[in-house]
Amino acid sequence: MTDTEYKKLYDKDPGSAQTALFDEYLSYVYAIVYNKLRSCGSREDIEECVGDVFSAVFISYDRNGCFDGDMKGFIGIIASRTAIQMYRRLVRRGDTVYIEEETSEIADTEQVEHITERSEMRNTLLRLIKSLGEPDSDIIIQKYYYNMNSNEIAAKHSMSPTSVRMRCSRALKKLKELLTREGYDMKEGNI
Structure with a gap:
């Protein structure tokens, strides 16, 4: 999907534009996120990160900008950066011991x-x-x-x-x- 196609669809119906963008790029985003988080994240972490990517895309996308081309690069950069941030959080969280989580393990x-x-x-x-x-x-x-x-x-x-x-x-x-x-x-x- 190009930027122009997305703008036209968004002007008609924002919800269907976001759904179309999500459907087209879901597997692409999932592959990027999976490759970054497979060593430290659970399936839920990966799915949460994919959702965060699309939220960031919808929030940061400038419909009034002068970009006119394939949105794949734009989405890929956001996916990569979001996955790296999630990776850092997961790695940091892995070293932290939470009492609530550890009580069942101690027994x-x-x-x-x-x-x-x-x-x-x-x-x-x-x-x-x-x-x-x-x-x-x-x-x-x-x-x-x-x-x-x-x-x-x-x-x-x-x-x-x-x-x-x-x-x-x-x-x-x-x-x-x-x-x-x-x-x-x-x-x-x-x-």
Whole structure:
């Protein structure tokens, strides 16, 4: 849908214009949000963020502006920024302990053990990543924690994207060996 088409539809019926925009760009927005939040958010968090994106689009869209083109870029930028803000909130919230949420978990000793094991695994993993040295540790953290692609990482380290991918692959093999030595059973997809 172009800006002109949206303006015409909005002038006739604002509700149907928003519905048409939502229908056309829902899967696009969902894909952007899912890629940003899949590592830390629940399905509800992702759906909430998608709703926030469309709210921001409807609120910030200037119908009197001189933009005349496909709205995909405009919506994509808002989706990306909103998802990044949600990611930061979720990551911050993950470190905060709320008494209301923890009371049921404290009573369940299996849950406490599971939380403790995961915390220990995270600390071990971070220690082993740091032991890989520079720039391998930076590459692993930027790729898997900050979801940066090879081109973005390459620009930060003055390397080619191919070199970044190769170093990442080698670093993951080293990391897997180090984790195995630490006593962790490394099955596919569990790193």
